[in-house]
Amino acid sequence: MKNVKLSKLWDTLHSSYWFIPSIMAILTTALAFAMLMLDRTGKAGINYWWSYTGGADGARSVLGAVAGSMISVAATAFSITIVALQLAASNFGPRLLRNFMQDLGNQVVLGTFISTFIYCLLILRTIHGEGDGYSEFVPQISVTCGILLAIISIGVLIYFIDHASTIIQVSHIIENVSDDLDRAIDRLFPKKIGRSVPFGQEIAEIPEDFDFVASPVKVNKNGYIQAIDDNELLTIARKNNLLLRVESRPGKFIVKDSDLVMVFPGKFVNQKLTKQINDCFILGKERSEQQDIEFPIDQLVEIALRALSPGINDPFTAIRCVDRLGAGLSRLAQKDFPSPYRYDEDNKLRAIAFGVTFEGLVDSAFNGIRQYARSDTSVTIRLLEAIANVATYTNNPKYQVVLQRHAEIILRGSQEGLPEELDRQDVQKQYDNAIQALKNQTLAERKK
Numbered sequence: 001m002k003n004v005k006l007s008k009l010w011d012t013l014h015s016s017y018w019f020i021p022s023i024m025a026i027l028t029t030a031l032a033f034a035m036l037m038l039d040r041t042g043k044a045g046i047n048y049w050w051s052y053t054g055g056a057d058g059a060r061s062v063l064g065a066v067a068g069s070m071i072s073v074a075a076t077a078f079s080i081t082i083v084a085l086q087l088a089a090s091n092f093g094p095r096l097l098r099n100f101m102q103d104l105g106n107q108v109v110l111g112t113f114i115s116t117f118i119y120c121l122l123i124l125r126t127i128h129g130e131g132d133g134y135s136e137f138v139p140q141i142s143v144t145c146g147i148l149l150a151i152i153s154i155g156v157l158i159y160f161i162d163h164a165s166t167i168i169q170v171s172h173i174i175e176n177v178s179d180d181l182d183r184a185i186d187r188l189f190p191k192k193i194g195r196s197v198p199f200g201q202e203i204a205e206i207p208e209d210f211d212f213v214a215s216p217v218k219v220n221k222n223g224y225i226q227a228i229d230d231n232e233l234l235t236i237a238r239k240n241n242l243l244l245r246v247e248s249r250p251g252k253f254i255v256k257d258s259d260l261v262m263v264f265p266g267k268f269v270n271q272k273l274t275k276q277i278n279d280c281f282i283l284g285k286e287r288s289e290q291q292d293i294e295f296p297i298d299q300l301v302e303i304a305l306r307a308l309s310p311g312i313n314d315p316f317t318a319i320r321c322v323d324r325l326g327a328g329l330s331r332l333a334q335k336d337f338p339s340p341y342r343y344d345e346d347n348k349l350r351a352i353a354f355g356v357t358f359e360g361l362v363d364s365a366f367n368g369i370r371q372y373a374r375s376d377t378s379v380t381i382r383l384l385e386a387i388a389n390v391a392t393y394t395n396n397p398k399y400q401v402v403l404q405r406h407a408e409i410i411l412r413g414s415q416e417g418l419p420e421e422l423d424r425q426d427v428q429k430q431y432d433n434a435i436q437a438l439k440n441q442t443l444a445e446r447k448k
Contacts, residue, residue: 004228004232004282011290016101017107022111023111024111024115025115028115028119029122031119032142035141036126038141039139040139052138052144053140055138059138063123063146066116066120066147066150067116067120067124069150070114070153071113071117074113074117077109077157078110080160080164081110085100087168092303092306093303095298096177096299096302099173099176099177105159106160109160116146116150116152116153119145119149123143170317170320173303174300174317174320177296177299177300177303180289181297185332188291188293189293189337206243210245210262210264213264215266215267215269216259216261216269217260217274217277218259218274219256219259219281219283220274220278222253222255222256224251224283224284225248225252226250226283226288226292227250228249228280228281228282229280230351232279233261233353234344234350238350240268240273242268244261244263244264245261246260246351246354249355249356250291251287251294260281263277293356294360294361297328297364297365300324300365301321301368301369304317304321305372308369308373308376309372315379318373319378319382321369322386325369329361329386330390330393332358332361333358333393333394334393334394337355337356337357340352340353340355358399358402362402366406370383375418375419377427380413381426381427384427384430384433385434387406387410387434388436388437403434415427
């Protein structure tokens with residue numbers, strides 16, 4: 001459970017605009033005290049060619065100018081970031097705000113400006129001239145370091161201008177979401193996960209009176225299931241000699257006091273067990289790709305649907321989303337989806353947790369776009385091309401049936417939605433190519 005919670009904590013911190021700037025501000029504070037200690041050792045009295053050699057008034061003027069400009073630039077950068085978030089929410093969907101919040105470049109930019117401002121203030125307070133009532137002290141190395149930070153901040157400002165204009169480009173946004181999908185596939189679908197069992201064996205191991213004897217554990221609050229600690233659930237089931245059936249999966253919204261887990265035998269359900277099981281589920285206000293492979297797929301679909309809306313009418317953006325969805329499904333078609341039946345070290349069935357299926361993911365990827373693109377030839381053809389491409393990566397009969405079903409639905413919708421006969425013929429040709437790709441994979445498997 002610690003790994004799941006730590007992963008969730010890091011995801012929350014990574015999605016905030018305060019964590020990285022705060023770390024940078026702390027490090028800069030430590031740097032300021034280190035520079036001041038170096039100056040107080042007396043080595044600062046040596047006039048290095050690269051160090052500041054002016055008096056107290058000049059040092060105050062330099063650091064004051066740097067501090068004032070940095071806080072102004074930080075406010076401007078923050079304003080530009082807010083505008084970028086507003087544009088993203090209105091043009092691509094509010095679900096994508098989380099991707100912008102995770103952008104490390106913006107966090108480092110804000111942290112650089114704030115850190116330089118704090119550094120200058122800390123050094124500025126230590127400068128004393130001859131008429132200040134203190135012994136004269138001008139931290140030459142510290143002031144020099146402040147000037148260096150100002151030069152670095154100028155470079156960061158130039159980077160920010162370029163970065164801010166890049167992250168709101170639709171190609172960049174689609175690529176980032178696609179990268180999230182690839183990372184989620186690698187994380188949630190490793191080469192070997194779960195344990196294969198002969199067909200029907202797992203059904204035989206489920207007690208016949210499970211539905212009558214099992215009792216539910218209720219969820220203690222509303223929210224989206226963001227992560228489930230499967231290992232901890234197995235540990236609880238093994239220690240108490242139970243069989244658990246998880247009633248929902250990551251990405252789904254669950255209502256307070258609804259069934260979270262069915263426990264067999266139900267007589268062991270008590271307040272302690274209810275708390276232990278609830279602690280295995282991390283609920284939040286929004287979905288996350290931590291254990292929800294469908295979330296980045298839905299994000300790509302949302303971008304495509306907004307692009308196909310009558311107010312925007314941008315089929316090329318939708319085509320880019322279809323390309324990325326096809327690439328993700330091609331990788332998923334090569335994966336073995338984990339068994340919902342989980343066993344302990346003694347080879348005894350302890351938990352049942354039904355997750356996503358290839359059919360469900362293909363439905364999520366294609367259903368919405370297909371419905372919106374019935375009257376758009378280019379998007380319809382690209383959908384069929386994506387199906388043909390995915391077909392070349394799998395010889396699983398079940399996956400092929402799913403792909404063929406979607407190809408037939410897309411063809412049928414285009415025949416109804418496309419007014420021009422020539423467009424319908426083009427779609428028919430691409431449909432034939434997709435079906436042929438499925439047949440080729442079947443023949444190749446038979447030859448093996």
